[in-house]
Amino acid sequence: MASPAVDDYLKTIYHRTEWQDERITPSQLASELGLAPSSVTEMVQKLAAQGLVSHRPYGPVALTEKGHRRAAAIIRRHRLIETWLVREFGYAWDEVHDEAEVLEHAISDRLLEGIDERLGRPRFDPHGDAIPDAAGHVDREPFVLLADAAPGHVGRVLRVSDRDPDILRAVESAGVTVGARVVVTDPATLHLDDVVATLPPGAATTIWLTA
Template sequence: MASPAVDDYLKTIYHHTEWQDDRITPSQLAAELGLAPSSVTEMVQKLAAQGLVTHRPYGPIALSDEGERRAAAIIRRHRLIETWLVREFGYSWDEVHDEAEVLEHAISDRLLEGIDDRLGRPRFDPHGDAIPDASGHVHRESFVVLGSAPAGHVGRVLRVSDRDPELLRAVESAGVAVGTVVTVASAAAVRIGEVEVTLPLAAAAAVWLSA
């Protein structure tokens, strides 16, 4: 069942539990993919029959070991391409997602290996998401989402969600980037050194800090 549609399902399921522990439900999966629940139910049944997911009717969905491997492989492609576009072609971090969505299905394994080698085998993409290695392994450190961090918490920005390009631009214009050390003032404000900057309210659920 190798196809872009299958890859999109596996990626979405994988993404859901990258930064929190709750498994994705069929209704959440349908909302994420912008598809009718009946279509999602049918595809999930096919994925389960292929041994790529485990699922009970109306229950949450989890990747099997094989599904995890497949998802990590396509996510590796996507994130390496995003990193390549930023470093080699001057794209900004809010421009790369859609390009990578197209290219991840088009480039060969040989070219991907060449990109990885040229970039020095990066561990994180421009948004701070971990790039799985060739075996699917990823390294993450302990984290806390900005909206859950107490005032006074000092942490390094580990990740900014790439879902909303406008939010990425706003966060960047505020001087916040992956690797920036900040002190939490509130769910909508951080201090960088002695300077306090206000972030969009959506940043509370879109910025991750070291714990």
């Protein structure tokens, strides 16, 4: 079962509950992966047989401890590579995802360790996503999605989703970066010091702040 396809399933399941608690269903998994529901059902059954996920018919899919360790390992690779590409090769944060998708399956454990050491063992990637350590553990502060933040909320930008490169570029153009301290006026408007940042449509569901 060691294959990029399996890793893609496990990563998708892992991502689902990183920033919210609702588990992913097989139909949502099929939509995320762009696959037929029947294909996903068959693969989920195989993953369950391998002890990588737990699942009951028509219910959500969850990673087992074994599945979580494997998902965290491949996500660690992906996020370290993204960080490496930004820091060492001058990639923009909206350009690294697709490159990392390819390289995460190609580099050796030795090279990955060298990258981690060279980068100073970073805890977060350029988008603010936590990089699991070698044991699969992550550190993450309490957070709130911008769309759910009350007017007047003060916090730091913890994460900007890399799902939509156009939104990433627009958010960056507005001056909003990971680590920036902001005050929420409404889901489309943030204050950064004396600057008012107007966000593009959809950005409020891609930005997470300290709670």
